Amino acid sequence: MITLGAEWLRDRWDELSRTGFVPVRLSEWDGSDAFTLADLGPLPSPRVVTGTVILGVAGPPPDSLVLVRLVQSEGGPAEPDLARFAAPDGRTYALSGEFLGSTPPKSLRVEIVSVTSALAERRLALLESTMLGDACVLIVGLGTGGISVALELAKAGVGHFMLVDGDRLSVGNVSRHHAGVSHAGRKKVYAARDLILEKNPAATIVAEPQAAGAENEDAVRALVRRSNVVVSAVDHRPSKLFLNRLCIAESRSAVYGGAFRRAYGGQVLRVRPQRSPCYQCFVMAMPEKDEDFEIASERDSLQVAYSDRPTPIEPGLSLDVAPLSTMVARLTLNELVLGKPTPLAGLERDFSAPWYLWINRPQAGTQYARLPPLSDSADEMTIMRWYGIELDREPGCPACGDFRTAAQETYGLTDLDLPDLPERPSGISDAPVKE
């Protein structure tokens, strides 16, 4: 089997018509069983060979291992099994292929595929081919969760990605991450870029290999401003709060995903600035808790090193993170299709809550330890189901509410006591707004 891109061949049609042949780089797979245009995606086979596309019946150049021949199609019974190519000159050509590295040469079927159209085919009637081509998503954090969200959005046809993460992919990451051991040591944003392009070669990608934080606030703010939706897939609270503040300031919807210890469950929060509780509101509503946060990175482990022994990274199955990243991708997609003519826009009614909870297993020692079995619990909370939860905004939220007034009322202060606090953001009502 030989697979070429129709776009690639059309771009070279003038040269092919003029000279009679064009060279082509092909990924060789599985002992010469398949050859794929090496430029089709960013991750070709380790073995790339030279082939030639020939128009007509001329012989191949001496260094060519693979031959693709186009002969004007007669449409007769002599060529019933040959694929055909509708060329820019208005004619149809029958396609045949050969691998010349064996004796005798091996005949191969040729497919010339319009990549953009073929990728969009499976989405037809749900997402028309160009619907998300202009959409731009900023994803901060390209670990297990972030890369899964990115790939789902790429498969749905999102055309523009901005990726921010300063970490490198370790071998240990690979048990949960989409990127395999061949990518170990790479910055996660670059591995993610290549995986996205494997799914959507037409996507444009900005990869920023740095952590999102106060030290690069202006750069991150610029990315937030350019995006339609922001996905937070980072692993600790300060980063989420930082991102939340920028998204509120720039009026960008954001989706925050997170897993509990060892991914026994997790939750997803969707924030629509001024219309639903923001991540800061969410944190303010949480009970006070000790610093028993998840140890998910070297940075976290160093912060809570209780002894001189190495602190283990929390284990957890990719399988248990997958529902959470799927929900993040779903809510992100919902934001991107708001107001667009697609049946998916109807999901707005179903996803009316801002906060979603998922439990993978009745983890011992947690409040979910005694959940009933799935088989007898239509009315009870169980594992493996999504629960949407209503939550009100915090009127005195320092990120999206009137913190100045709230502080004055709570502590009996005057404006003179609070000279450096920002004025109330515009568009904020006095009453708590429920989505």
Next chain:
Amino acid sequence: MTAGPNQQAMIREAMESIAQRRPGRTRLVYDKTRRTIVAVSAADRSQRGLDITAEDAEMFV
């Protein structure tokens, strides 16, 4: 494998039983005062504490 008439009747009965529970008529609401998630019945506005305390999820590796 095809279910027999008895199995089909049992499946139908089970499905009807589930449908009669009218899922979706109970909303989950976070009660900030009690700091728990409560189930609120749409019919009689009654609240039922689920003893589910919200907690932040930090990890997304």
